Amino acid sequence: MGTIGTVQSVGTMGVRPRFLVVMGVSGTGKTTIATGLATRLGWHFQEGDALHPQSNVDKMSSGQPLTDEDRKPWLELCHDWLSKEVKAGHGAVLTCSALKRIYREQLRRDLPVEFIHIRVASGTLVDRMTHRKGHFMPASLLPSQLSTFEEPGDDEPVIHVCGEDHPDVVLEKLIQQFRDEENQKELHAAVG
Ligand SMILES: Nc1ncnc2c1ncn2[C@@H]1O[C@H](COP(=O)(O)OP(=O)(O)OP(=O)(O)O)[C@@H](O)[C@H]1O
Numbered sequence: 436m437g438t439i440g441t442v443q444s445v446g447t448m449g450v451r452p453r454f455l456v457v458m459g460v461s462g463t464g465k466t467t468i469a470t471g472l473a474t475r476l477g478w479h480f481q482e483g484d485a486l487h488p489q490s491n492v493d494k495m496s497s498g499q500p501l502t503d504e505d506r507k508p509w510l511e512l513c514h515d516w517l518s519k520e521v522k523a524g525h526g527a528v529l530t531c532s533a534l535k536r537i538y539r540e541q542l543r544r545d546l547p548v549e550f551i552h553i554r555v556a557s558g559t560l561v562d563r564m565t566h567r568k569g570h571f572m573p574a575s576l577l578p579s580q581l582s583t584f585e586e587p588g589d590d591e592p593v594i595h596v597c598g599e600d601h602p603d604v605v606l607e608k609l610i611q612q613f614r615d616e617e618n619q620k621e622l623h624a625a626v627g
């Protein structure tokens with residue numbers, strides 16, 4: 436499992452270690468999907484929200500959106516975590532809104548990081564955010580999350596998933612896609 440020297444072996448459930456950022460605006464289900472992936476694949480997990488400086492959490496809790504400057508040191512901590520995981524060679528999953536292209540570039544700088552983008556209709560998000568309890572993020576910040584969000588381009592390493600589906604369905608599809616990619620690579624290697 437994990438790495439043998441510098442060669443990555445096929446790990447849990449026939450899936451090679453990958454370094455994933457589960458991204459999307461608030462309430463899309465990042466924590467739900469990322470913890471599900473980490474549990475099923477035996478990969479390391481980090482909640483990106485736990486890396487925010489307290490000043491950022493206080494700001495969001497009081498209903499104010501973060502600025503680029505607020506996010507910069509937080510994204511660097513996220514990058515540091517990913518960098519450590521890549522060195523360790525173990526599969527890893529981080530949750531991070533990663534709303535703008537420049538943020539995603541900061542996160543994957545010099546690293547083989549891929550993004551899982553969860554798409555959810557805004558009406559569903561309002562419903563989820565107004566009904567969940569014990570979270571610092573107010574539903575009133577959803578419009579700024581949506582207006583700040585930049586859809587990942589085709590040139591970015593991203594897999595889009597439908598966050599309206601049941602989490603088990605999303606997880607099954609993702610793991611199947613990872614397996615299919617492994618099989619394709621093996622086939623290409625065998626054919627030469
Ligand atoms: N696929 C889903 N179907 C239905 N409900 C879901 C789904 N995914 C998550 N939820 C619910 O939506 C709410 C938000 O989910 P979650 O906390 O995983 O999102 P998040 O993107 O990590 O949010 P935030 O960024 O605000 O922390 C939770 O109450 C969760 O149980």
Ligand SMILES: O=C(O)[C@H](O)[C@@H](O)[C@H](O)[C@H](O)CO
Binds near residue numbers: 460484501533
């Ligand atoms: O970049 C941001 O504005 C933040 O990361 C937010 O997205 C929240 O931390 C997260 O979604 C919790 O609700």
